[in-house]
Amino acid sequence: MLGVWLALVAGPLWAQRVAFINPGKKDEAYWAAAAQSMQAAARSLGQPLEVFYAEREHLRALAFARELVARAPHERPDYVVFSNDYGTGAELLRIFEGSGIRCFLAFSKPPPDGPAGAGRPREHFKHWVGSLEPKAEDAGYLTARALIEKGRAARAQAPDGKLHLLAIAGDRSTTASVLRNEGMRRAVREAGDVVLVQEVYADWSREKATEQATWLWQRHPQVRLVWAGNDLMAFGAIAAWEQRGGTPGKTAWFSGINTSDEAMAALKSGRLAALAGGHFITGAWALVMIHDHHHGHDFANEGLAMERSMFTLFNERTADVFLARFGPRAEPVDYRRYSKVLNPQVRRYEFGFAQLLR
Amino acid sequence: MTDSPLFRPIAARLIRRTIVLSALCVAVVLALQTWVLWQQHRQRLVEVVETVGSTHVPLLGVALWDIEPQAVQLQVRAIASWPEVGHVRVRAATGQVFEGGDVSLAGAPHSHVVEISAPRGGPPVGQLELVADPAHLRSVVGRNALQMLMGYGVLVSALCVLIAVMLRRELQTPLESMARFAAELTPEQLTTPLQIARARRSGRVDEIDVLADGISKLQAGLRGHIANLDDLVAERTEKLELLVEEIHRLSMTDALTGAYNRRTIDDRLPSEVERAHRYGRELSVLFLDLDHFKQINDSHGHPVGDAVLRHMVGCVREQLRSGVDWMARYGGEEFLVALPETPLASAVATAERLRERIAAEVMALDGGLSLRITASFGVTACRNDDDSGTLLTRADALLYEAKLAGRNRVASST
Numbered sequence: 001m002l003g004v005w006l007a008l009v010a011g012p013l014w015a016q017r018v019a020f021i022n023p024g025k026k027d028e029a030y031w032a033a034a035a036q037s038m039q040a041a042a043r044s045l046g047q048p049l050e051v052f053y054a055e056r057e058h059l060r061a062l063a064f065a066r067e068l069v070a071r072a073p074h075e076r077p078d079y080v081v082f083s084n085d086y087g088t089g090a091e092l093l094r095i096f097e098g099s100g101i102r103c104f105l106a107f108s109k110p111p112p113d114g115p116a117g118a119g120r121p122r123e124h125f126k127h128w129v130g131s132l133e134p135k136a137e138d139a140g141y142l143t144a145r146a147l148i149e150k151g152r153a154a155r156a157q158a159p160d161g162k163l164h165l166l167a168i169a170g171d172r173s174t175t176a177s178v179l180r181n182e183g184m185r186r187a188v189r190e191a192g193d194v195v196l197v198q199e200v201y202a203d204w205s206r207e208k209a210t211e212q213a214t215w216l217w218q219r220h221p222q223v224r225l226v227w228a229g230n231d232l233m234a235f236g237a238i239a240a241w242e243q244r245g246g247t248p249g250k251t252a253w254f255s256g257i258n259t260s261d262e263a264m265a266a267l268k269s270g271r272l273a274a275l276a277g278g279h280f281i282t283g284a285w286a287l288v289m290i291h292d293h294h295h296g297h298d299f300a301n302e303g304l305a306m307e308r309s310m311f312t313l314f315n316e317r318t319a320d321v322f323l324a325r326f327g328p329r330a331e332p333v334d335y336r337r338y339s340k341v342l343n344p345q346v347r348r349y350e351f352g353f354a355q356l357l358r
Numbered sequence: 359m360t361d362s363p364l365f366r367p368i369a370a371r372l373i374r375r376t377i378v379l380s381a382l383c384v385a386v387v388l389a390l391q392t393w394v395l396w397q398q399h400r401q402r403l404v405e406v407v408e409t410v411g412s413t414h415v416p417l418l419g420v421a422l423w424d425i426e427p428q429a430v431q432l433q434v435r436a437i438a439s440w441p442e443v444g445h446v447r448v449r450a451a452t453g454q455v456f457e458g459g460d461v462s463l464a465g466a467p468h469s470h471v472v473e474i475s476a477p478r479g480g481p482p483v484g485q486l487e488l489v490a491d492p493a494h495l496r497s498v499v500g501r502n503a504l505q506m507l508m509g510y511g512v513l514v515s516a517l518c519v520l521i522a523v524m525l526r527r528e529l530q531t532p533l534e535s536m537a538r539f540a541a542e543l544t545p546e547q548l549t550t551p552l553q554i555a556r557a558r559r560s561g562r563v564d565e566i567d568v569l570a571d572g573i574s575k576l577q578a579g580l581r582g583h584i585a586n587l588d589d590l591v592a593e594r595t596e597k598l599e600l601l602v603e604e605i606h607r608l609s610m611t612d613a614l615t616g617a618y619n620r621r622t623i624d625d626r627l628p629s630e631v632e633r634a635h636r637y638g639r640e641l642s643v644l645f646l647d648l649d650h651f652k653q654i655n656d657s658h659g660h661p662v663g664d665a666v667l668r669h670m671v672g673c674v675r676e677q678l679r680s681g682v683d684w685m686a687r688y689g690g691e692e693f694l695v696a697l698p699e700t701p702l703a704s705a706v707a708t709a710e711r712l713r714e715r716i717a718a719e720v721m722a723l724d725g726g727l728s729l730r731i732t733a734s735f736g737v738t739a740c741r742n743d744d745d746s747g748t749l750l751t752r753a754d755a756l757l758y759e760a761k762l763a764g765r766n767r768v769a770s771s772t
Contacts, residue, residue, distance in 0.1 A: 200425045212425040218452035219483075 016078040016294040018042065018287060019050045019101075021064050021092070023085035026053050029260040033280040033326065034107070037333075038081075041284035044335040045291045050077065058086035065095040076101050079129075079290045081283060083107040090118040093125045105131035106286040107279075109175040110305055121304040129293060130300075132286050132351075134279035134310040136176040140183025142313045143255040144227050146274035148191045150253045156224035157193075164222050167199040168209050168237055170229040177229055180257065184227050197223055202233045209236025210243075217244055224252045231256035231263035231275070238271055249273060257311075259326070264319045275319075276311045278353025285310075285351045288338050295341040302349060312353040321357040369525040373518045380514040388506060392499050399442065399495045406442045407470045407488055415474055415486060422450050422483040423476045434458035437488070444491030448474070450484040463489045532556055532566045536573065548581045614664055615671040618686030623694055626684070627746040630696055634740050641740040642697045642705030643749055645757040646674070646712065649732045649765040651691035662723060666731060667691060673715050677708065692757075694750070702739035702772055709735040709768045717766060732766035739772055 020038055024031025035051050042049035054061035061082065068076060079102045082092050090111040096103050103125070110131040111118040121128045144165075151163045158164050167184055170177035181199065188194045197220045202209040209228065213236060217223065226241075228234035234256030238248045246252050249270035256263055259277035266272040285308075289299050299306075314322065325333060333356060340346045414433050421429035430448060438446045438458035445463035448456040457464065466489050474484040532554045539552050552573050556566070610622040618626070627643075634641035648654075648670060655663040674685055674695065685695045695712075697705050713735060721729040736756030740749055752771065760769035 198423075208427075211427060215425045215450065215452045215454065 015046050015048070016290065017048045017050075018290060019052065019068055019077040019080045020283065021061050021080065021082040022051055022053045023056065023058070023061060023083050023088075024053065025055050028056075030258060030280055033259060034283045037281055037326070038283040038287055040332055041287040041335040044332065045287060045339065047287060047291060049287075058088045061086075061088050062091060062095065065092050068101065069095060069099045073100065078102060078294065079104055081106050081286050081290070084110055087111070093118050093128055096127060097125060099127075101127065102290075103128045104286050104290055105133075107133060107282050109133055109307075130289065130304045130306070132282055132289065132306045132308065134282050135307050136179035136279070137183035137186070138309050138311040139257045139276045139279065140180035140185075140227075140229075141187050142183070142276045142311055143257055143274045144184040144187035145191075146276075146313055147225050147227055147253055147255040148187060148194055150273040151225045152193075154224075154253065156253065158195075158222040158224075160195075161193070163191075163194045163225055164197050164220065165194050165225040165227060166197055166213070166216050166220065166223050166237075168202050168212060168226065168228045168233045169199055170204045170233070171201055180229050194225075202229075202236065204230055204232060206232040206236040206239075209233035210239045211236075213237040213240030214243065217241070226252065226254045228254065228256050231258040231260050231266075231272075234272060235262070235266070238266075259314075259322060261323070261327070264314070264323055267314055267319050268316050275314045277314065278312045278356075279310045281310060281351070281353055281356070284333075284335060285338070285349070288335055289349070292339055292341045297341045299349070308349075308351040310351050310353050312357065318354075318357045325356060367525070367530060369522045369530065372521050372525065376517055376521065377514060380510055380517075384507065384510050388503055391502060391506065395499050395502060396495065399490070399498065403442050403469070403488075403490050406440050407472065410437050410440070410443075410486070410488065411472050415472055416477070418448060418486065419474045419483055420477045422448075422474060423478075427454070427456070430456050431458075437486075441494045442491060443488055444493070445489040447487040448484055449487070451482060459489075460491065460493075463491070527557060528564075528566070532570075536566075536569065540573065543577075545580075545584060548577050548584070552577070612687040615667050615687055617671050617693060618684060620686065620688060623686045623688065623746075623750075626686075627694075627696060627750070630698055631740055631744060631746050631749060634698070635742065640699055640701045642700045642702055643738060643740070643753050644695045644697070644705055644709045644712075645688070645736040645750075645753045646693045646695060646709075646733050647757055647761070648691040649734055649761075654729070654731070658723065658729070662729075666721065666729070669719070669721055670716060670731065670733070673719055674712055677712055677715055694753070700739075702737065702770060705737050705739060706768060706770045709737045709770070713766065713768060734760040734765050735768040736760055737768060737770040741772065 020035065022031055022035055024034075026032060026035075031053075035053075038051070039049060041047075052061075052064040054064065065080070065082075068080065076099060080096060081104045082089070084105055085108055089105055089108075093103055093111075105121075105128070110121075110133075113120055118125060118128070121130045148163060148165070151157075151165075156163060165188065167181065169181050172178075185196065188196050198216060200212045200216065202212050209232070213226065217240065226234070226237045228237060234254045238254050241248055241252050241254075248254055249272075253273035254271070255274035255276075256266075256272055257276050259275075259280065263272065263275055263277070267275045293299060312318070325331065336342050338346065338349065340349070414437050418430060418433045420426075421433060430450075434446050434448055434456045435458050437443060443459060445459040445461070445466070446457065447464065450456075469490055470488040472486040472488070473482045474486055476483045535554050536552065552570050554566070554570060610618050610625070612619040630641055633639065648666070651663065651666070654666055671685065671687075671693070674693070678685065678695065678697075682699065683695065683697050685693060688694045695708075697708060700708070713733060716731060716733045719731070721731070723729055734757055736753045736759065738749065738752045738756055744752075756769040756771055760767050763769065
């Protein structure tokens with residue numbers, strides 16, 4: 001019955017069926033936001049979208065892929081969107097090979113080019129049409145720069161006249177983590193009056209960040225700036241600072257990355273000095289590209305493996321806008337405006353998040 | 359030997375002493391080994407500390423610097439898994455404490471402390487405290503002791519069995535048979551050689567052989583000694599018999615003349631008379647008295663008188679039948695001659711012959727003198743109613759007749 005409906009509604013020329021293998025959990029802020037924005041885009045573009053949550057178990061992602069391939073040909077989606085989290089990208093590409101399902105890698109860096117990897121899109125794997133990833137370095141750079149500026153403004157320099165900064169990074173291996181750290185370091189280099197005292201890895205965990213921050217302040221008591229690779233670790237560091245009797249935003253300053261409600265609230269209250277986010281929108285942008293690709297407007301002229309700036313630095317105003325657009329009572333975003341097929345005047349995809357907050 | 363309640367085989371004593379000695383050896387060796395193991399354990403602990411210092415401590419330094427409590431805990435557990443290590447404690451410079459191993463050892467004085475430096479230099483990020491595990495040392499020593507005790511046990515048991523078997527075969531059995539042989543030995547068996555069943559040996563001699571040889575020599579010595587005693591007894595007996603014979607002879611003989619004495623007449627004549635009566639045989643006696651013997655004594659001295667007496671007895675003896683006739687000094691110069699198996703006529707003839715023989719003799723004296731002597735004879739034969747007394751009385755009376763009749767003559771009567 002559904003198949004019949006799909007066949008009628010999603011005709012080959014004007015609509016395409018898409019599946020999204022979400023590596024995260026349903027209740028995970030980032031991945032929930034990603035799925036929600038994709039649902040919104042799919043509705044807006046008239047694409048039926050199926051979402052599968054792998055719940056952070058990479059074997060489950062592979063199982064979903066096999067399940068899709070095992071379907072009858074007319075029940076298979078036309079496109080599947082997945083990420084390279086946990087390095088499953090190449091294996092997923094192999095599973096979908098020959099099934100007629102086109103693959104689009106989003107959110108994270110695609111598998112490395114080389115003998116062990118998957119080559120480049122449309123080379124070895126012809127059904128791999130392209131990839132889109134947020135420029136992760138931006139997130140680190142933007143938040144670190146804003147944090148340093150706050151520090152300068154508050155004259156939080158140590159006796160040596162320098163701003164002392166601690167970095168609580170996510171992990172050592174994920175590309176996004178490494179790139180965020182690089183962005184943070186670039187901002188420190190550019191600033192010139194900042195000392196990166198130490199970098200630690202809290203595995204994206206609030207609790208571990210709390211513990212590490214506790215140690216770090218015992219080790220480096222003069223530090224006043226704490227950069228974190230995500231919002232949770234920033235909250236962990238804030239908790240440690242509060243345990244020491246400090247006041248975040250007054251005696252020490254913290255930065256985070258992500259667009260969780262708590263992060264937005266903290267930004268507004270001043271507990272967070274800097275916050276960047278918006279990269280959850282990658283999936284929605286991927287659907288726009290798939291829509292255009294399906295309707296004969298290939299994105300190949302812009303590049304098959306795209307890395308684009310998507311992060312935006314939030315302030316009190318944009319935080320409110322964000323909550324209005326993407327919060328519980330969000331008004332739907334019209335993604336049709338960004339389609340080249342539907343808007344012939346669009347020459348180049350603009351994927352920045354800031355435009356959604358205007 | 360075996361019936362004594364205190365009997366205890368040498369083998370048992372030897373085995374007991376072997377066991378005691380082995381136990382002492384075990385104790386000494388065990389003590390030494392324990393000491394060595396203790397030293398080794400201490401050395402090993404130093405090595406472990408060095409190894410930990412070169413392997414775990416850098417990782418601990420990184421984990422502490424990077425603030426990875428899980429990684430620190432993993433390292434602590436890894437260090438605690440060394441069997442020599444009892445308790446591990448990592449004190450971060452920032453105050454945090456990680457512990458592993460046996461918590462009950464936590465209070466013990468920490469034997470080794472290692473500074474944990476930061477990976478990129480700077481002040482130490484923490485301190486590693488290691489406590490040795492006494493249980494490990496105990497178990498090593500215990501295991502060792504057990505192994506050694508088992509080894510010694512087997513060795514000592516084998517030795518004891520060997521001692522028992524060898525002593526039984528080489529000592530107990532031969533000694534027992536020798537003891538039995540000695541106990542059952544009698545003078546008659548002195549010539550029986552000692553025989554012991556022994557295992558074949560290569561022609562060499564041992565203590566048992568020496569002992570057996572000693573017993574054989576003892577047997578030979580005893581045998582010789584007993585034989586010698588027999589000879590001695592025979593010799594002494596012979597001498598005694600001769601002595602007794604001599605005494606007997608002396609008791610019967612007159613010291614001066616060598617003829618029988620008066621006691622012999624009293625002893626012997628009655629039995630001659632009785633025999634003559636019992637068997638109806640002839641018996642004659644004659645009394646002989648030197649004529650004028652007192653004058654000879656008076657004029658020539660007693661020594662001449664004695665020599666005359668001895669000479670006369672020698673003359674008479676020549677004429678008598680040896681072993682049948684006998685002669686005794688009756689007293690003074692008067693002699694009795696018994697003539698068994700002799701009728702009166704023959705006796706008278708003998709007396710005549712004796713008278714003539716004495717009268718014919720000329721005795722040479724000192725100073726160129728010579729002496730002629732004569733003798734008077736009373737001869738009679740034993741009658742059926744005679745006893746020795748009546749016979750002698752009659753013979754004496756006849757002698758008196760012959761004296762009265764002028765001397766140097768024979769008077770006879772039945």
